[in-house]
Amino acid sequence: MVAFLAVFGLAGGLLAAVAWLRLRALQGELKRTNQTRADAVRLEMYCPVTGLANHRRAIDWLALARVGEDQPAAIVAALDGEHLGPAAQAALAGPIADRLARLAGDEGLAARLGPGRYLLALPGGCDTAGVVGRAQALHDALAPLLGDESGLGIGAALAGPADSAEELIAKAEGAIPPPPAEGARSIGVEGRDLERTLRHRAIEAKALAAAIVEGRIEPFFQPLVELGSGQVLGFEVLARWRDDEGHVRLPSEFVSLAEEAGLVGEMYFALLRRAVAEVRRWPFEWSFTLNLSPLQLADAWLVERTVQTLLKAGVAPGRLELEISERALEHGLDGARRTIAAFRQRGVRIALDNFGSGRMPLCELAQLEFDRLKVDRAVLDGGDDKNPAFGMIAAAAHYLGVPVVVQGIETRAGADEAQLQGAAIGQGFLFGRPDPQTEYFRLDGSLARRAGGAA
Helix, strand or coil: CHHHHHHHHHHHHHHHHHHHHHHHHHHHHHHHHHHHHHHHHHHHHECCCCCCECHHHHHHHHHCCCECCECCEEEEEEECCCCCCHHHHHHHHHHHHHHHHHHHCCCCEEEEEECCEEEEEECCCCCHHHHHHHHHHHHHHHHHHHCCCCCEEEEEEECCCCCCHHHHHHHHHHCCCCCCCCCCCCEEEECHHHHHHHHHHHHHHHHHHHHHHCCCEEEEEEEEEECCCCEEEEEEEEEEEECCCCCEECHHHCHHHHHHCCCHHHHHHHHHHHHHHHHCCCCCCCEEEEECCHHHHHCCCHHHHHHHHHHHHCCCHHHEEEEEEHHHHCCCHHHHHHHHHHHHHCCCEEEEECCCCCCCCHHHHHHCCCCEEEEEHHHHHHECCCCEHHHHHHHHHHHHCCCEEEECCCCHHHHHHHHHCCCCEECCCCCCCCECCCHHHHHHCEHHHHHHHHC
């Protein structure tokens, strides 16, 4: 009887093993089938060379990109086949795809329509200034790859109410100007509104370029305060453009223009030079911060020029902290990692701005070794039991081993709440508005006393 049970048990075990093996085989077959289907869909909808969307996928995306009465836009970049042969176009496909994907971001679509033809598609709701700006930014991103502009043409168009996706792309391609003479602009647009905007942006870009050369990009300073003690730790340097009529223009009016016109790098260095002249008069323990544009991360000389500007002014590199937006890191992470590492090697600190606005895994952010995390005061509004947004950020900061800076603090209650939630540093109108002078902070030495006296 015992022998029978043993044999029966062995047979049952064998049957179970066979069933398990059959199940694993079926699972493997199902996985291979699903992968085959996914591969088929990818081949059907995406370019096998670059990984970008193909023409069919672009048509489908644009057909769904209308937002009510707001129409999508198409910007087409074409490489001149007579100027660039097939081999050169093939070699450029990868670098062009990287830059196009970066410009598309989360809301747009980057596509390769065919050899030497690329598309940046924008959803409904993008105004004429936005379309022209993206066209300019695409031109300035791709032109350096070609060595000059004579092999590149850009055409932009907004969809009309009755335009199909195919017609929109055709309008953008039809707007591409003929191959220009060396040094001529190679951007064309379809429609009077876009033409008017393009002319206006060109005039504005010329005025901004002159302002940079003439020293009319001015630094304004807003204090960064230790929440626990109220002591000034340093200042963020904010750019202001004093135009020909003497009006002071805010960054929201010209930073995107500087990026689109390829002026953001020189504007940064002009601002840095003006700022260090003030910084050298501060107490040594005060630091200062500037924002970096994502476009600057591709500048091979960014680190060296920055450090040399500091040293020439007699300012230690360790007093500078550069802010990089999290969303700027989602494309071109390897290049950002090299730039950040190079800055830190030279003593310059790096802060992650707008933390929580992107979708990068925390483990990847940890590899970049930031010195601070910066968030907006609005994040605190979710810092309760129902939506512990700021609590999660504080936990992430603890994991990374860095302090949290909260900007946009306007009331004492807001400052107390930020500190209670785990923030170490505050910035906002409570402590001081952006100002071209910092002398009164040096005389006072403590914003806590200054704020208390003002109250």
